[in-house]
Amino acid sequence: APARAARIGTRTPVLAHDGADLAAALQTIREIGDDEALDDAVDDAFPGSRVRVVDNGGRFELQLHQHGLLRPLGPAELSDGTLRYLLWTAALLTPRPPSLLVLNEPETSLHPDLLRPLADLIVAATKDTQVVLVTHARPLAEAVAKGAARHRVDVNSIELTKESGQTTVAGRESLLDEPLWYWPKR
Template identity: 65%
Template sequence: MLTTLAVENYRSLRDLVLPLSRLTLVTGANGSGKSSLYRSLRLLADASRNGAVAALAREGGLPSTLWAGPETIGRAVREGRTRVQGTVRSKPVGLRLGFSGDEFGYALDLGLPVPDLRTSFGLDPEFKRESVWTGPVLKQAKLLADRAGPSVRTREQTGAWSEDVDPIRHTDSMLSEFADPRRAPELLLVRERIRSWRFYDQFRTDSGAPARTPRIGTRTPVLGHDGADLAAALQTIRETGNDAALDEAIDHAFPGSSLDVANVDGRFGIRFRQHGLLRPLDAAELSDGTLRYLLWVAALLTPRPPELLVLNEPETSLHPDLLPALAELIAKAAESTQLIVVSHAQPLVRALEAAGDELGLDVGTLALVKEFGQTILSGQGTLDRPSWYWPKR
């Protein structure tokens, strides 16, 4: 389980170190930095697939994603005696992301390249440092793999550093290039754990949504991000022995209702029976809220739970009456996987806190607020921050 998440210089997240729980609820007003936190986690996952540079390009490039305020905010500004002004930079420009748990930690430092007129790709961000270590806090003695610029070194089983220092391209992650089961098994383990992270962000439920159309069904233990394989995912849940949980989730949200999956020449489609209706409804006839709830059922009852599941605003399009049922689904899923839920809906947050307490889960609520343009954790003092150290360039 991850216990700490650290972000530096990503949009409004100038310097954020957060404690993580089994079920972590991230809340705050619009513009407080919730979406930036969600995207920073996705960027970490992209790095494990060598996709960090491309992901930053989709956001407008590294300069567009960096913290836009001054390097430091002085006391005079905080007391309102002067306006925010630019300062002389004393540290290198960089975007830093990292996490740690009881077993392993990982951190990366992305920076601007040295100007080179010989290439047209002079704005591609480079990995300046990358480190993997054992335990929750970075220490030199705990390092397993370390990357400085174009060089990667790994620690051997004897505890000594390998004599071979391997070259690597500045824009490649060592997680994708040096995860060798013989030379660096721990690096491979960290990479595969990050790659198992799963993200769901506002399923489509409009009239043309992929989930509304019958499709060829195959065994689907993991619901796709667009929800197109919804019917197949629900049938997979039934056939893997979790049909009782599926029926309970439907009945809790829609008392007296039931759900079946029709198979017509290999094409799977939903048949939703509601109390009082003479015939079942297919996916094209369902309301946006009903369809979205079924998508969350398929995502949360997955027969193949990930190491980390991140949900972004799962309450979207749902009637308040459905939030207790959704909260119970999420809390039960947290018994088998670590969950981070980003939401500004206080009724859902309260329902999740209650459901988590009832199941005896470790639930943490993180309220984000803005202060002088930067995102901070409400109520977190200097001594309340988890221990965290960045690898130095």
């Protein structure tokens, strides 16, 4: 994964599409973004842990300090799920949020215990941007709904079901209740 490699350190207010500049994006959040929210997001997901960025000759590298370990873990030692959570953290805490952020199945490769911390990050991001979340993970959808209620954030949830090869909106029964969009047939 590109996020595992040390990269030239530059101010990075927006994470690259491949996450190659993860360390720089996290350092930018630390310097000009919400440093406390970054620490809280890491501690919430990995209690007692903190993420640091080290400068090795102008190249930034991520380190995860975990309680009970004698040395920090480098990016090559992180699980795919841990790395993915840190990527979502950088994307959702960006100091330059987009007007619309679409998250397509962010639960992929995440341990189930990380879904609630991820949901909290998603809800927090809605303060600055409109978020569209597409998920197959009911626990993530439920955690987002609970977090939204706790923080008094409006959530509009649409559940789709597949019956006899046809995708429909759950709870809608008549022809007048069909969605307004049209998906062409293959």
